[in-house]
Amino acid sequence: MCEICRRDFVRGAAALGATGLFSSPLMAQAPRSDTPSTRLPARGEFTITNAYVMTMDGALGDIADASVHVKNGEIIAVGKDVGGGERIDGSGMIVMPGLVETHWHMWNTIFRSFAGDKPEDGYFPTVARFGQQMTPDDIFQSTRLAAAEAINSGMTFVHSWCHNVRSRAHAEADIRALTAAGIRARHSCGWPQGLPDTQSADQAPIESLARNWKDWSNEGLLTLGMGWRGQFRAGPIKAEVYQPEFDNARKLGLPITVHVAAAAHRAVNQVELLYKSNLMGKDVQLVHALAVTPAEIDMIKESGASISTSPGSELRIGYGYPPISEWLAKGIPVGISIDTSALTGSSNMFGVLKLARDSENARAENEFKMTARKALELGTIEGARSMGIDDKVGSLTPGKRADLIMISPNALNMAVVTDPAHLVLEATTPENVDTVVVDGRILKRGGKLTAIDTSEVIAGARTALAGIRERTKWR
Numbered sequence: 001m002c003e004i005c006r007r008d009f010v011r012g013a014a015a016l017g018a019t020g021l022f023s024s025p026l027m028a029q030a031p032r033s034d035t036p037s038t039r040l041p042a043r044g045e046f047t048i049t050n051a052y053v054m055t056m057d058g059a060l061g062d063i064a065d066a067s068v069h070v071k072n073g074e075i076i077a078v079g080k081d082v083g084g085g086e087r088i089d090g091s092g093m094i095v096m097p098g099l100v101e102t103h104w105h106m107w108n109t110i111f112r113s114f115a116g117d118k119p120e121d122g123y124f125p126t127v128a129r130f131g132q133q134m135t136p137d138d139i140f141q142s143t144r145l146a147a148a149e150a151i152n153s154g155m156t157f158v159h160s161w162c163h164n165v166r167s168r169a170h171a172e173a174d175i176r177a178l179t180a181a182g183i184r185a186r187h188s189c190g191w192p193q194g195l196p197d198t199q200s201a202d203q204a205p206i207e208s209l210a211r212n213w214k215d216w217s218n219e220g221l222l223t224l225g226m227g228w229r230g231q232f233r234a235g236p237i238k239a240e241v242y243q244p245e246f247d248n249a250r251k252l253g254l255p256i257t258v259h260v261a262a263a264a265h266r267a268v269n270q271v272e273l274l275y276k277s278n279l280m281g282k283d284v285q286l287v288h289a290l291a292v293t294p295a296e297i298d299m300i301k302e303s304g305a306s307i308s309t310s311p312g313s314e315l316r317i318g319y320g321y322p323p324i325s326e327w328l329a330k331g332i333p334v335g336i337s338i339d340t341s342a343l344t345g346s347s348n349m350f351g352v353l354k355l356a357r358d359s360e361n362a363r364a365e366n367e368f369k370m371t372a373r374k375a376l377e378l379g380t381i382e383g384a385r386s387m388g389i390d391d392k393v394g395s396l397t398p399g400k401r402a403d404l405i406m407i408s409p410n411a412l413n414m415a416v417v418t419d420p421a422h423l424v425l426e427a428t429t430p431e432n433v434d435t436v437v438v439d440g441r442i443l444k445r446g447g448k449l450t451a452i453d454t455s456e457v458i459a460g461a462r463t464a465l466a467g468i469r470e471r472t473k474w475r
């Protein structure tokens with residue numbers, strides 16, 4: 001660890017202690033299985049009753065006036081006349097699986113709506129410039145803000161795409177924030193912002209995490225992956241730079257995720273190049289992949305890779321429309337993602353799912369191109385499939401882990417329940433998400449977060465951003 005990194009680490013560790021989540025600097029330096037998850041609510045036994053249950057399970061479908069029985073983090077039963085444990089009245093509520101988010105730079109959430117209106121203030125230069133000034137504690141505060149927003153708005157799984165790993169401590173800070181929130185997540189360990197495209201990313205942080213992942217996994221809620229730069233950033237990257245990174249992920253047995261073929265790079269067939277370089281497979285997630293030919297879509301299908309698309313940021317930054325229908329027609333696993341609050345502002349997944357449906361209909365000039373239910377599937381079971389976790393979550397199927405949400409339409413923006421799938425997709429805001437359960441733990445109830453001190457999270461994020469402003473003389 002270099003001296004600057006070490007100083008950052010110590011400062012970050014001290015700040016973590018100050019948040020109250022860790023009671024001593026020692027605990028901030030090493031993963032401990034007994035903290036901070038012990039501060040999360042216990043997994044008990046409860047039954048949500050009298051709800052309209054959208055299982056998103058093809059065999060079970062929707063069930064009106066139904067119950068969901070949960071015990072020790074597992075869905076025991078779904079249907080009528082089932083139950084046990086505490087009774088939670090779901091009358092008038094819609095119960096569905098928690099939303100599955102598939103690519104999100106949570107580490108830069110403190111730069112929310114920061115990308116400006118001129119090229120020099122755009123997303124990439126802004127994030128590269130200020131990202132290089134971030135301490136581990138800045139990452140912690142940013143990811144914790146994102147995780148709190150995720151739970152509040154009904155996401156139960158997030159893919160923390162951490163491409164600002166300036167030291168091992170930076171990666172650890174991201175993981176600690178996810179752990180503290182109690183959310184299910186993948187941490188994809190990347191490179192530091194500002195790393196020259198001529199230099200391979202330091203593999204020490206990811207190797208160290210992979211070696212001891214059990215200690216970091218928060219009882220299996222968290223998994224590890226590699227955020228890989230790929231063959232292109234501003235320009236092409238040489239094989240001697242990218243290949244060792246890719247090979248190391250494979251050696252460590254970690255899933256790989258890579259940004260590729262955003263519309264701005266349409267001149268080069270990036271997916272074809274990846275395919276011909278043997279850099280795709282079932283363990284590879286392609287982010288965006290918007291600029292693809294029909295032949296390249298076939299290559300993606302053949303390789304077994306999945307795609308994550310983020311219409312909220314893709315439309316905002318001008319990447320164009322994601323060809324979701326073309327991907328789905330080939331049977332490619334597709335998940336929807338937030339990408340970055342620096343571009344999207346808020347991170348309401350329901351809004352992004354609606355954009356996914358709307359952009360499909362707009363592109364096809366057809367009101368009926370994508371159904372509301374298909375959009376909700378992309379945000380639940382299909383997203384889970386794209387992340388390889390559909391055996392655990394993504395639908396309310398007995399035997400799966402209990403990641404679910406209760407939506408209350410008892411508000412001015414919902415009020416009348418017509419077609420549940422359309423209503424949920426088109427009208428739900430975070431305020432309508434009454435209850436959020438992750439792995440059987442109730443993390444939001446009655447519209448309030450149960451394990452997160454919202455004002456502390458907001459204050460921490462503001463302080464972190466103020467520190468970056470100070471250090472960069474940004475006014």
Ligand SMILES: [Zn+2]
Pocket residue numbers: 103105161259287339
């Ligand atoms: Zn991204």
